[in-house]
Amino acid sequence: MAIEFNQDISTTKLLMAYNNNIVLLKSTSALIALTCEITLFGKVAIIYPSPSGDFFFNIKDYVTAAINTKNFADDLVTDIDSGDASTFTYDVSDGCYIANVINFKIIFKDNSYETITKSLKFLAGAEQLETYKKNEMLIADSDYLVLSPVQNRSNNTVDLKFWSGYPFEFSFYTNFPDDDFKLKNTTNALDYTFTAKGDVTALYFGDGRTDVSIEDILPLDLGLNVLRIEHDATLMDPIINLTKMDSDCGVYIKWLNKYGRWNYWLFSEQHFRNRGSRYMAELDNDNDNLEDTISPTLQIGKTTQDTLKCFYKKLDQADKTVVDGLSEAIKIMLFVGERYSRSSVNDWIEVTIKSNSFVMRKPNTKFYEMEVDFELPIRYGQQL
Structure with missing residues (x-):
């Protein structure tokens, strides 16, 4: 018995994190599969089979949460020196690239299980x-x-x-x-x-x-x-x-x-270069007689x-x-x-x-x- 993928995902290609990355797997065992436990990016997902025994899983939501470590900010500090060629190159993988070993574990009714792993690599792109x-x-x-x-x-x-x-x-x-x-x-x-x-x-x-x-x-x-x-x-x-x-x-x-x-x-x-402006809101300030009133409203501010x-x-x-x-x-x-x-x-x-x-x-x-x-x-x- 073994785990087979009816819809697989490449372990050699660089995958795009913000596109669907779907796998469809099942066990060839005659035993009844209850759940599939998937460990990826420090999380554990538990999914259940279809009536035909297939497990459907989209990696997209998990990888996009894991890869975006900086909210896409560019915080790289450079120190370029023409006399040192090594100062022209920098590691910018963090927030842009992630690799992970994903473990698939199918658990059967008798508490036995099968596992398979896949090493995948993703780019923060689409x-x-x-x-x-x-x-x-x-x-x-x-x-x-x-x-x-x-x-x-x-x-x-x-x-x-x-x-x-x-x-x-x-x-x-x-x-x-x-x-x-x-x-x-x-x-x-x-x-x-x-x-x-x-x-x-x-x-x-x-x-x-x-x-x-x-x-x-x-x-x-x-x-x-x-x-x-x-x-x-x-x-x-x-x-x-x-x-x-x-x-x-x-x-x-x-x-x-x-x-x-x-x-x-x-x-x-x-x-x-144009500047737009608008008043934010105003407060009622009409609390005096006419002869004592300067401003019947107060402006909160301007945007x-x-x-x-x-x-x-x-x-x-x-x-x-x-x-x-x-x-x-x-x-x-x-x-x-x-x-x-x-x-x-x-x-x-x-x-x-x-x-x-x-x-x-x-x-x-x-x-x-x-x-x-x-x-x-x-x-x-x-x-x-």
């Missing part, structure tokens, strides 16, 4: 049905995965933009979390060897300073740089089309993408909030694939630090999007214009 059907998603069983949306009709090519003078990184998952890897710039035939720091590693290009950046050890051309990752003399799947942009003033944003890591974008300096109306005038399809992630991002951060200066976690504030409609596709259009309203935190003010 795939959509349409892109899944088109295979426009990460190669889930690859040894290296760059955690950014892939190109249209691709499963291994990502497009990124890097503005010098602003903090920037990209993150990748690897099956070799402690190994060296070579980042090859195929555009200028230069490369450099770095060390991965965890299952999910962030490779920083800079923290805003121009005198300390990845370009000190791996120069980039202005414009397109095609980057590849090499491990143990073998070229890995990801293709990274990194465009180095001219540095400029503007509204710099990062947001949590669908794979649980960050994308970055610089909107135009030509933006609007004020600023909105940034930002623009980007020429988005091609590759750009749009990245920036479209703003429409679904659960966390968006606005950079309030100084360009060309060393940044820290305190140089970002969380904002939200006021826009509730996004043009995802327009017929006969090669380039798109984007307009986004970012709502800043509610301003502090005096209140009764």
